[in-house]
Amino acid sequence: MTNSSTxxxxxxxxxxxxxxxRVGDKWSIQVIATLGEGPRRxxxxxxxxxxxxxRMLTLTLRGLERDGLITRKVTPSIPPRVDYALTDVGxxxxxxVKALGDWAIANRTxxxxxxSIYDARTDDM
Amino acid sequence: MTNSSTxxxxxxxxxxxxxxxRVGDKWSIQVIATLGEGPRRxxxxxxxxxxxxxRMLTLTLRGLERDGLITRKVTPSIPPRVDYALTDVGxxxxxxVKALGDWAIANRTxxxxxxSIYDARTDDM
DNA sequence: CGGCATCCCTGGGGATACTG
DNA sequence: CAGTATCCCCAGGGATGCCG
Numbered sequence: 001m002t003n004s005s006t007x008x009x010x011x012x013x014x015x016x017x018x019x020x021x022r023v024g025d026k027w028s029i030q031v032i033a034t035l036g037e038g039p040r041r042x043x044x045x046x047x048x049x050x051x052x053x054x055r056m057l058t059l060t061l062r063g064l065e066r067d068g069l070i071t072r073k074v075t076p077s078i079p080p081r082v083d084y085a086l087t088d089v090g091x092x093x094x095x096x097v098k099a100l101g102d103w104a105i106a107n108r109t110x111x112x113x114x115x116s117i118y119d120a121r122t123d124d125m
Numbered sequence: 126m127t128n129s130s131t132x133x134x135x136x137x138x139x140x141x142x143x144x145x146x147r148v149g150d151k152w153s154i155q156v157i158a159t160l161g162e163g164p165r166r167x168x169x170x171x172x173x174x175x176x177x178x179x180r181m182l183t184l185t186l187r188g189l190e191r192d193g194l195i196t197r198k199v200t201p202s203i204p205p206r207v208d209y210a211l212t213d214v215g216x217x218x219x220x221x222v223k224a225l226g227d228w229a230i231a232n233r234t235x236x237x238x239x240x241s242i243y244d245a246r247t248d249d250m
Numbered sequence: 251c252g253g254c255a256t257c258c259c260t261g262g263g264g265a266t267a268c269t270g
Numbered sequence: 271c272a273g274t275a276t277c278c279c280c281a282g283g284g285a286t287g288c289c290g
Contacts, residue, residue, distance in 0.1 A: 015226065015229040015230055015233060016154055016158070016222065016225060016226040016229050017151070017154060017155065018229065019225060019226075019228065019229040020145070020148065020149045020154060020225070021149075023145065023149070023225075024145045024146075024148070024149020024150075025149075026142075029141055029142060029145060030142065033141070065243065066239065066240055066243040066244070067236045067239055067240060068235065068236060068238075068239025068240075068242075068243075069236075089232060089235055089236070089239075092228065092232070093228060093232075095224075095228075096221065096224040096225040096227070096228045097141065097225070099220075099221040099224050099225075100141060100144055100145070100148075100221040100222070100224075100225065101140065101141040101144075102221070103144065103217065103218060103220075103221045104140040104141050104143065104144040105140055107214060107217070107218075108140060110193065110214055111192045111193060111194075111214070113193075114191065114192055114193025114214075115191055115192060115193075117193075118190065118191040118192075118193075119191070
């Protein structure tokens with residue numbers, strides 16, 4: 001399929017880009033993956049995801065909630081408690097993301113090697 | 126990584142993040158998808174990928190080449206000619222990326238609907 | 251044609267402080 | 271505890287111009 005499928009593939013690519021824009025940001029997948037193990041409180045997520053600021057965690061959670069990938073359940077107690085969990089849609093996203101993760105694991109050494117070679121080739125120039 | 130069950134999943138997530146950092150930028154998947162149809166010249170890629178500047182296209186291609194996902198073949202003629210093509214590793218990446226694309230297509234209306242609802246709920250506040 | 255180099259500006263995202 | 275608000279910095283990336 002070299003030529004004829006160009007048109008519709010392009011429109012698909014835009015969609016893929018949008019998903020990657022959603023999922024490809026710095027923290028979303030880590031949140032999704034963590035919630036893939038089960039519901040978590042805000043502080044649990046913050047502790048579990050290394051290096052995330054509460055600002056970015058909040059923004060990430062808001063974005064995922066907006067897209068219907070996670071739910072946000074507030075328990076107005078003292079101290080307050082907020083639980084996040086994947087929706088069914090969110091869980092379904094877990095599958096292709098894991099596929100990408102498997103690819104990453106499977107090809108990490110290959111990619112790293114390619115980088116070393118490329119860097120070595122370009123250093124002495 | 127605080128407890129034992131999250132250990133291996135966390136290290137995987139870092140890898141996934143790295144892949145998404147590579148593939149999740151603004152142009153990489155579009156380049157990969159286009160090259161998935163067959164080798165392309167620089168100008169063909171530029172024309173085929175809407176909105177990309179030659180600067181970003183160059184940077185994207187360099188990054189993908191560095192990671193061993195594409196090859197760059199220079200034909201020193203007048204005018205010069207440069208052909209890009211996916212490597213086997215690059216082709217293998219096409220699979221999980223397409224899986225993500227399929228998810229995007231399958232869930233686009235659902236996600237869009239969730240957004241509309243969320244935005245409507247937050248507008249009147 | 252296929253680049254690099256330069257300028258410049260936007261916004262992603264960290265650190266910190268305050269609130270219900 | 272779970273945020274919101276503010277400040278600030280720097281990398282991503284567009285526009286333009288020059289070169290082999």
